[in-house]
Amino acid sequence: MEHALPCIELEHVSKHFGDQSVLRDIHLTINHGEFLTFLGPSGCGKTTILRLLAGFERPSTGRLRIGGVDVTDLPPHRRAVNTVFQNYALFPHMTVFDNVAFGLRMRRTPAKVIDAEVFSALRMVKMETHHARRPSQLSGGQQQRVAIARAVVNKPLVLLLDEPLSALDYKLRKAMQIELKELRRTLGITFVFVTHDQEEAFSMSDRVAVMNEGVIEQIDSPSAIYEKPVNLFVARFVGEINTFEGRVLSRNGTSMQALVEGEQVRLSLGGNGNGGGAHCPEGGSPASCGSLSAGSPIKVLLRPEDVRLERAAPGDAGGLTGSIVDTVYKGMTIDLIIEMSGGKKILATEFFNEDAPEALFSVGERVRVGWVEDWEVVLPDEGSQSL
Amino acid sequence: MKRMVKAVYLGTVYLFLYLPLAVLTIYSFNDAKHVVTWKGFTTRWYVKLAENSVLLDAAVNSLLLAAASATAATIIGTLAAIALKRYRFTGRTILSTSMYVVMMSPDIVMGISLLMLFVLMGLPLGFTTLFLSHVTFCLPFVTVTVLARLTGLDGNLAEAAMDLGAREFEVFSRIILPLAMPGVLAGWLLSFTLSLDDVIISFFVTGPTFEILPLKIYSMVRLGVKPEVNALCAVMFGVTLAVVSLTQLCFKERK
Incomplete structure (x- = not known):
């Protein structure tokens, strides 16, 4: 067109x-x-x-x-x-x-x-x-x-x-x-x-x-x-999404350090990859781009299928961790419900890997929660921002 | 047992409804001047009825009046129902409420008020005053019947027609009116019946030039029920039965 x-x-x-x-x-x-x-x-x-x-x-x-x-x-x-x-x-x-x-x-x-x-x-x-x-x-x-x-x-x-x-x-x-x-x-x-x-x-x-x-x-x-939903309403209305609360610690160029669920993580601001990052709507509110300075509250959104899980080693410290509390068989995929260390429950969707059935997680296992860099969506916390 | 109870119950209902009519019909064939005892079968009352030109004239007058006022009431009432359903205008609520007021008000009140109105207007009592009165009391019944039918229809049909290029009149003539037709016909029949057997209102607004059947019978019965009247009533019941059966049959085929 x-x-x-x-x-x-x-x-x-x-x-x-x-x-x-x-x-x-x-x-x-x-x-x-x-x-x-x-x-x-x-x-x-x-x-x-x-x-x-x-x-x-x-x-x-x-x-x-x-x-x-x-x-x-x-x-x-x-x-x-x-x-x-x-x-x-x-x-x-x-x-x-x-x-x-x-x-x-x-x-x-x-x-x-x-x-x-x-x-x-x-x-x-x-x-x-x-x-x-x-x-x-x-x-x-x-x-x-x-x-x-x-x-x-x-x-x-x-x-x-x-x-x-x-x-x-x-x-x-x-x-x-x-x-x-x-x-x-x-x-x-x-x-x-x-x-x-x-x-x-x-x-x-x-x-x-x-x-x-x-x-x-x-x-x-x-x-x-x-x-790349521009706000929480859109993000929640279309499909399942996990929401984490956080706060910006520092910014440099296309990325920033933030405190998310009590852990320090690196968030992408680019939005040039396959997915989100902090999306800057054309002509829209500059909130998600301009106003994300050190100290401002943010929401980090992650689709269940974008969540990446790894088995946590016993002595591991740092990063977001949680344990599997339930698994839901969906046929082509399997939904994992994970309780984070802070008590928050999130949803992750995994595809079956036929070649490595042992790779599937089972209830009770401790996992490290991550995502493919750049696929997370960072939005300013709307509760403390006037839309 | 349950079937027995059902049969007895239904039988009682039908007995209450139709026993009086059955008695009337049977006695119209009774060969006696006074109705109380059975003196054998005859059809002479029907022959006498056919010769009674005064009574037959009244019957024709009644049918004419009923047909005319039912038709007028149906046209006005149908348009009113469509207006009430389709448009929002000032006085809409007053109009729809006043329909019920006319429906509910006692005939005697209607009759006296109409009489006063006609006298004040200087209208001679006769066909015109009867016609206007009958249209007045039939109209709300038509409106309510048609409105019920319209309310049962899909609200988007008129919009669909407009969307396809129909103007207001085409929406009315091609969509609303054909769909409202069962209600319109029912309204007409109802009006026809109401007009045909109205006594009280007609009593006030009738004149010497135009005699109608219910009033004629009423005046005859004051001197005792004649077997001729029995015969007439039996004929009228037969006609009613035929008309009702016919409409039932027609509506059944439409579905």
Whole structure:
């Protein structure tokens, strides 16, 4: 996406319902052909953004542009977007064919064209043999496909998807995720997706916008969100993470010495490797970069799969140590729960090493806890910082 | 044992509901001037009924009035229900509450107040006043029935239609109205029935130019129940039975 053109632009958009503020000064550009996902807990405002784009709600302040056209004051039927609803919202009194044809009929498309377009849309979602059925005669997954066909048959600039997979079972959801990705490639249109499921967001999106309480906390590629979260909310919302409290002792260039859980360790500030380090968000708060001076409190975040464990020798002193208190078999991996010397419990995920089964740890063993340098994430302690 | 209890219980319920109707129907075939004793089978009361043009005129008037007022009440009531469900406007709460007030207020109060209103307005009592009154008391029943149906629907359907390019009128004509139709039909039937057997309100607002059946029967019965009236009631019950069975059948097929 070298010469990415903006498809959707939100300019300082906010929305209140009464005295309740749902969106606060959202400023965002979505490019043509991009798959962007709004990820967040319920009530974070992600669905409201979608409803603003569809035209079901008007922003309290700010402007919205879709395809270069200011749509802030345009009703839904005059916007080049279509929506796939969470509960599908198929018209129960119409057949599958009539459901899909609805949008074309509203635009006074000639009947012959309608026939061809509807069947090609239904073929795309493999539902052409069900065209005469009623929605009530279809399974959840089939209704989902019809809802998608009904939206894309109108050739919108943007497809809005409001948690469309949440009502499906796990296997079907996985299959639909792959199909949606394929569909996006075929159609080449912009997808804006809303979900509270981080796995779903990561597996499909080009970019993910993590939302909380009406603001976008971080907008980045899935890997950057996972590996370089800009704050504790993002870090905790996407996947499991271990949090250590610490304090900066001294800084020099790309690294610093810090006291973590009572032990002196070296932390990386680079962020040029595979993972985190203290990540400096572009144009964001300089807190994690500038203000980490000697004495400031910090949080060190470590994904369970980034934790490296070594057996501790009996006479060993110094460094972070703990003992294994439980192991959880997960099939491909094994989760180890470790109680640190200070009493804190952390989670580590290990892959099986088939060649060295003796390398697996067992309950009661004392281990030294480390990580691959540069894969830790250092954030200023938000409790003592104003965000 | 349990089945026995069930059968007896159900039997009692049906007995209470239909015994009076059964007695009425049987006695409409009774060959006697007075109803109390059975004197043998006859259909002469039905023949007499068919010759009684005053009674038949009243019946036709009643059916006409019921059809007209049910239709008017259904149109206004359906629109009111859709407005209450779909839009937020000033006076919305007052409107929805006032529906229940009209529904709950005693017929006698309604009748007297309507009579006073018509007299003050200088409207001659007759078809017009009956029609306006019947529309008034049927309207809330239609609104409540349609509203119940609309509330049971997926709230996103109208938005989905708008999203697909439908304007406000198309959302109404292609989505909301077809989906509300069972409620609309039920509302019409309910209004029709209410209008057809209303006595109290009609008693106040009727005029000499337009006689309706319930009032005619009421005035006839004051001089004793004639077998003709029995026959008429039996015919009306038969019609009701047919209409109800028909609608049940229709709705069953829709599903």
